[in-house]
Amino acid sequence: MAKTKPAAAKTAGRRAVVLNAARRKHFLTVLADTANIAEAARQAGVERSSLYRLRAQSESFRAGWDEAMNQALDDLEAVLLERAAH
Secondary structure (H helix, E strand, O other), X not given: OOOOOOHHXXXXXXXXXXXXXXXXXXXXXXXXHHXXXXXXXXXXXXXXXXXXXXHHXXXXXXXXXXXXXXXXXHHHHHHHHHHHHO
């Protein structure tokens, strides 16, 4: 009989990271600064898949994510317009 590994062991030897409020906030802060999901996830110490799963499940987290991206894109647009003008 083949033994199956528990769900928690499916992280390929990596520790499961709890996506607590501090990590969520850090992710959203970096996302607002960079518009880069991979970088924000790395800096928050969270797997992107966990963030996307939470985004799908939590309306408030999804709203925070959208707001962070909107802020980042607004900032990027302002920089581009400034560079184009000068």
